[in-house]
Amino acid sequence: MEDYRETISIENGTITAGFPSTDEVKNLKVNFSVTYRRLQSLLRTLNGDEEKLKLYNDTLTTYLQEGVIEEAKNFSHGVATFYLPHRHVWSPSKSTKLRIVFDASSHAKGEYCLNDVIFEGHSLAPLIHEVVLQFRTHLNTMVADIQKAFLQIRLPKEHRHVTRFLWVKNPSLPLTGDNLRYFHFCRVAFGINASPAILNQSILKQIEQSQSDIASELPNSLYVDNVLLEGRTAEELLKKYTESKRLFSSIGMNLRDYLSNSVTVNKNIAECDRAASTKIKVGMQWNAIEDTITLRCTEKQANKSFKRTVLSQINGYCYDPLGLLSPLMVPAKIFLRDLHKQKYGWDDVLSEKDQNTWRSITSNVIGFEVNLPRMVAEKNGTSSHHNVNIRG
16 A cells, blocks of 8 residues: 555645556446436435435535536546445434435446455554554543545546446436436545545655654554544643644645543634534543543344344444453353354244343343443553453
């Protein structure tokens, strides 16, 4: 990926970065039919909900106005072309209720998808458990979010043909050829396998060129579109707030939603940059005021249980990147092992006895919640050594 980094252009505060394609890109087939059928299905769903349909259309209109997408009017022969089906994620409790997700893994039977012909790459970003561990070893910490991170990176014109998608001219009219619009992305879209690596490599390139004091800390402080910063004092964190804003602004990116466990830091962050809530997710739910993290098991009981749903529930009960709730899940994992021994198929309905056993196990898990101190050991504190005893 270091060779790829050389192909990234940063000029006048603008990043331009293409896809790291494989040799198979020449075998990419136009998947118009698959995408058209997906659009038909999507519109049937949206036509039953006026609010969602309006938000969907408004989102794409905003993308067009902001230059994130543009109409694709020319069909170039000899150039790889691919269409991205899309759908929505509905989150009514969030400020952005509807989010559009593009599917770069869609393909016709026996054909390549876009993700098949693009190197996913190695983002060089730390893994989530490394980020969470680092987050828990700072006396004072501060997190921030890169606003619309992926959409700040421009795609070269020759790479835009593989990011086409379909929409309608008038959402209130039936889907016909006359009511069809063709778009493609001018920016990097989330949902393409290489997007996180492209984002990370673009930021790292700017960091390499930067003279900022914060530059050496940032490579290990990035996780996708989140930035985690540490400081011994409030003054140090406020300096990093100013420097990080300036550095990301130099590549056309806006750092926002800053939040610290220090009341002094939060008060001195500009209101437009400050997080609206004091509870945010940093791998786990973090309450900045109390400086605690919360682990919560929220998976619902299924009416009928199969071996497949048992595995799904075990994996979905709680997002726990450090495995802190592993002891709680031991009975569930033993139960899954017993299902294997009984030769259950993945989609076989469990016997009444096993259903009751599973309900009993899950009743002890669902609704479980624990609050833990965020900081467990101060990094570079008065002592750099800590004794850890593990007893089994």
